Amino acid sequence: MNKETDAGDSRPDPAVNEASAAAALAARRIEKEAFQEGWRASASTIPAVAAWGVVSGMAMVKSGMTLWQSLAMTLTVYAGSAQFAVLPLLAAHTPLIVIFLTAMIVNLRFVIFSAAVAPHFAHLPWYRRVWYGYFNGDISMGFFPRRFPAHTVHQPAGKIGFFEAICYPGWFAWQIGAIVGILLASQIPESWNIGFAGTLALIAITIPMIINRAALAGVVVSGAVAVAAISLPYRLGLLLAVVIxxxxxxxxxKFIDKEKE
Structure with a gap:
């Protein structure tokens, strides 16, 4: 066989390269547009997230943690409810295993969140799924499933861009708020009641998400369960409210769908 022919056969096809480049460019454009869409959808959550970050930063310092311990906790844990749950245990020098178990129980709702979002990212390498799992939380659960319902699980276009847009800004807002709270814990009087301001901001964010009767039913029931189960230990009432x-x-x-039929 002619060597020149062999060499010619091994050369990449220019048409294939152009098609691949065009597909890659189109994919980047889709993700960029999805990022912008996600940012527009979730930008209103930033003030509430930052307010809660300030509260968490203040709580860490007031519980007796040092500056560096507080900074390490906010950067690695990134779970406000778990942080608030374990801070009294840390201050009381509770055994480490009890602290870890408490944090795990409080954060069990994230298992539900992950189960809802994970199938959309099953095509990614494990280390990228772990990376996105770190950022997955209440805000992403509020926006991502609404934008990408379960029936779109095999349509990956735009999902990474949208997910990053609703998670990354919130993470930065939380960390900035927490650092402000850590550094100014002794300067911000408790009479300002920043924690209540954060709660009001979260309510203002939640209300626009009630887009139909099913969502309203979920909000009313979960709110009632959360109030009724507030005395449960380890904040299990929060998990129970989410599930119910x-x-x-x-x-x-399902009942609404039957009515439509």
Whole structure:
């Protein structure tokens, strides 16, 4: 066989290269547009996240943690409810295993969140799934499933850009707020009640998300359960409210679909 022919056969096809480049460019454009969409959708959450960050930073310092311990905790844990749950235990010198178990129980709702979002990223390498898992939380659960319902699980276009837009700004807002709270803990009087301001901001964010009767049912039921179960240990009432609220929304959605039929 002619060597020149062999060499010619091994050369890349210019048409294939152009098609691949065009596809890559189109994919980047889709992700960029999805990022912008995600930012527009979730930008209103930034003040609330920052306010809660300030509260968490103040709480860490006031519980007796040092500056560097507080900074390490906010950067690695990144879970406000778990942080608030374990701070009294840290101050009381509770055994480490109890602290870890408490944080795990409080954060069990993230297992539910991950189960809802994970199938959309199953095509990614494990280390990228772990990376995105670190950022997954309440805000992403509020926006991502609404934009990408379960039936879009095999359509990856735009999901990474949208997810990053609703997670990364919130992470930066939380960390900036926490650092401000850590550095100014002794300067911000408790009478300012920043924690209540954060709660009001979160309510203002939640209300626009109630887009139909099923969502309203979920919010009402979960709110009632959270109040009724507030005395449960390790903040298990929060997990119970999430599970029952989601179940109520699903049941309501099925009844609404039957009414439409």
């Amino acid at each position: 609220g989601m179940a109520a929304a699903m049941v309501a959605d």
